[in-house]
Amino acid sequence: MMSPGQVAEAASLCQVFQATVAAGPDEIALRSSDGTVTLTWSQYDQRVRRIAAGLASLGVGRHSTVALMLTNRPEFHLVDAALMHLGAASFSIYNTYPADQIGYLFSIAENDVVVCEEQFLDRVRAAGEQTGVETVVCVDAETEGVVCLADLESLGGCSAFDFDAAWQAVTRDDLLTLIFTSGTTGAPKGVELTHGNLLFSLSSNMTAQAEITGSSDLRGSMVSYLPDANLANRWSAHYGPMSTGSMVTTVRDGRAVIQALREVHPTGFMGVPMIWYKIKAQIEQALATRPGQSKDRIDQALRLGTAQARAEVAGTPLPPSEREQLALADEQVLRPIREEFGLDRMWVTTSGGAPIAPEALEFFMALGVPLCEVWGMTETAAAGVANMPGKRRPGTVGQVRHGVEVRLAPDGELLLRSPGVMRGYRNDPAKTAEAVDADGWLHTGDVATIDTEGYVRIVDRKKDVIINSSGKNMAPSHIENSVKLECPLIGSIVAIGDTRPHVTALITLDPEEARTFAAAHGLAGRGPESLARDPEVHAAVEEGVAQGNTRLARVEQVRNFTILPVFWEANSDELTATMKVRRKAVTDKYAKEIEALYTRPQDRAASAAR
Numbered sequence: 001m002m003s004p005g006q007v008a009e010a011a012s013l014c015q016v017f018q019a020t021v022a023a024g025p026d027e028i029a030l031r032s033s034d035g036t037v038t039l040t041w042s043q044y045d046q047r048v049r050r051i052a053a054g055l056a057s058l059g060v061g062r063h064s065t066v067a068l069m070l071t072n073r074p075e076f077h078l079v080d081a082a083l084m085h086l087g088a089a090s091f092s093i094y095n096t097y098p099a100d101q102i103g104y105l106f107s108i109a110e111n112d113v114v115v116c117e118e119q120f121l122d123r124v125r126a127a128g129e130q131t132g133v134e135t136v137v138c139v140d141a142e143t144e145g146v147v148c149l150a151d152l153e154s155l156g157g158c159s160a161f162d163f164d165a166a167w168q169a170v171t172r173d174d175l176l177t178l179i180f181t182s183g184t185t186g187a188p189k190g191v192e193l194t195h196g197n198l199l200f201s202l203s204s205n206m207t208a209q210a211e212i213t214g215s216s217d218l219r220g221s222m223v224s225y226l227p228d229a230n231l232a233n234r235w236s237a238h239y240g241p242m243s244t245g246s247m248v249t250t251v252r253d254g255r256a257v258i259q260a261l262r263e264v265h266p267t268g269f270m271g272v273p274m275i276w277y278k279i280k281a282q283i284e285q286a287l288a289t290r291p292g293q294s295k296d297r298i299d300q301a302l303r304l305g306t307a308q309a310r311a312e313v314a315g316t317p318l319p320p321s322e323r324e325q326l327a328l329a330d331e332q333v334l335r336p337i338r339e340e341f342g343l344d345r346m347w348v349t350t351s352g353g354a355p356i357a358p359e360a361l362e363f364f365m366a367l368g369v370p371l372c373e374v375w376g377m378t379e380t381a382a383a384g385v386a387n388m389p390g391k392r393r394p395g396t397v398g399q400v401r402h403g404v405e406v407r408l409a410p411d412g413e414l415l416l417r418s419p420g421v422m423r424g425y426r427n428d429p430a431k432t433a434e435a436v437d438a439d440g441w442l443h444t445g446d447v448a449t450i451d452t453e454g455y456v457r458i459v460d461r462k463k464d465v466i467i468n469s470s471g472k473n474m475a476p477s478h479i480e481n482s483v484k485l486e487c488p489l490i491g492s493i494v495a496i497g498d499t500r501p502h503v504t505a506l507i508t509l510d511p512e513e514a515r516t517f518a519a520a521h522g523l524a525g526r527g528p529e530s531l532a533r534d535p536e537v538h539a540a541v542e543e544g545v546a547q548g549n550t551r552l553a554r555v556e557q558v559r560n561f562t563i564l565p566v567f568w569e570a571n572s573d574e575l576t577a578t579m580k581v582r583r584k585a586v587t588d589k590y591a592k593e594i595e596a597l598y599t600r601p602q603d604r605a606a607s608a609a610r
Helices: 004-009 015-022 043-058 074-086 097-110 120-131 149-157 163-168 197-212 230-245 252-265 273-288 292-312 320-340 358-369 429-435 476-486 511-521 528-533 535-549 583-589 591-599 602-610
Strands: 028-032 038-040 067-069 089-092 111-114 135-138 175-182 187-195 223-226 247-250 270-271 348-351 373-376 405-408 413-417 442-450 456-461 488-494 503-509 558-561
Touching: 004 197, 015 074, 015 163, 015 197, 015 230, 015 252, 028 043, 028 074, 038 043, 038 405, 043 074, 043 149, 067 074, 067 097, 074 163, 089 292, 089 488, 089 558, 097 120, 097 149, 097 175, 111 120, 120 135, 135 149, 135 163, 175 230, 175 270, 187 197, 197 348, 223 270, 230 247, 230 270, 252 273, 252 413, 252 503, 270 273, 270 535, 270 602, 273 292, 273 320, 273 358, 273 442, 292 320, 320 456, 348 413, 358 373, 358 429, 373 558, 373 583, 429 442, 442 503, 476 488, 476 503, 476 535, 488 511, 503 511, 503 591, 511 535, 528 535, 558 591, 583 591
Parallel strands: 028 247, 067 089, 067 111, 089 175, 111 135, 223 247, 270 348, 348 373, 503 558
Antiparallel strands: 028 038, 175 187, 405 413, 413 442, 442 456, 488 503
16 A cells, blocks of 8 residues: 555556555455445456457547546446546536536536436436437346446456556646536536646545554444535545445445445545534434433433543543543444444544534534544645644635645635646636636635634635535526526526525516416506416416426526516625625615525425425
């Protein structure tokens, strides 16, 4: 296994992978949570070699780009690692994307091949027809017009393809992956990350892990359950284990991840706030059913744990007597709870993608779970800012990782520089130049503060991108435009969903269209307040929202809305002179209406029905 320094200086991630295979060929590398697949590092490598040879026979090679539309399954790791060894770049597609969005990604990536599951074939083919992508590999079925992975692998096993020569030709500057993220205009941007970007990020993380564990042996276990279209899962449960020799358990149904934690007992885990809230709720529900005497002991143990958490934040140690009580309470009460929920072997675990409630963070700190809030971007190869066990500061995202520099621009925007900063946005030099200045500083779009100890606190985003409570980035303009296109009756629509479980919307009627609609439906003469309450108006808007939703990925779809009883005018509190929405002003002014969208029982029922 390579040391952090060796990973940092490696020629490519392929070299790191091969070193890991050589160091522990018989150790388990990949397994599926249902137990149907288990592969050692040697078996992993042999299958990668065959798949790479098969892909090479399709014309895939160095500098090729290949799309992947797969759930969390071992085949993702096998195919992606094979592409990496060919010097090709992969990109993953969110499984909820409709054909139009898939086609748009194809047009940017300019890929010739797609690897997918049978359940996605119709959408992939439709997207391929739009963009000329014809070669499709299916990992789980034999279907006319596509290449079966098993056949591809068999072909590779008989090939004279020189696998070792292929991967040894890959360099640090070669593209490893494309990760599509939303821009301020709503159009996806393909973030180009090289082998060198990820080698820096991985080595930086390994250095931090070694400091936490006090050991150079970083072999552990990880759970793969987040979408691989997001860098978070690729980084933590795919590239990371290649560098540490850790075992990966794939969980195809993300809803089963909490059960998977109980079975796997991972040493590391990355989750968005929503998953931590769910784990917290399950633990609290379980503890609430314990007998009275047992519950009293639990309450006392958590009180001691909370005191320790607050002492850590304050930078002051607990009194010796309380430390002794906590040690005993941890052994007898807290550790068994961690074991019950699979949280007992963790060296460090993180929450990112959206702010986590301080109360939730303190709960896990009290329980003895090394949960740390972190911040990173796709554009930084996930290397950014992180809290560390023993030095956590709730409300901040921590201090810079090894090798990362941060500073504030005059307007408070957080700037970051490191070897992990992306090569650029695919086929978009203008946006690349806007994001990364001539001195290599990435303009993150986040307004932040940095205290005297170097702790970074994210204050606000300059960009309008929505990040929901599950950590999914969405462009509000894309959501809004999709709905408006289907409903001319809508004058303005503002998508809401930042740190929320789903998207809702504030809607106003277009004055001219509203008058036309009113005249046609016997509602002439009514003002915006009356029209906003009218069932026929509501039905028309609801139909438009439903139609707009068909153009959106599931996570982007508007699940509830309210029609505001006003017409918005140009150069007002809500709109600029050019009719652009003043988002912060709107969310401040209509805070009660927004809160009602997430709290009214009748609306929750209607939302669920839709």
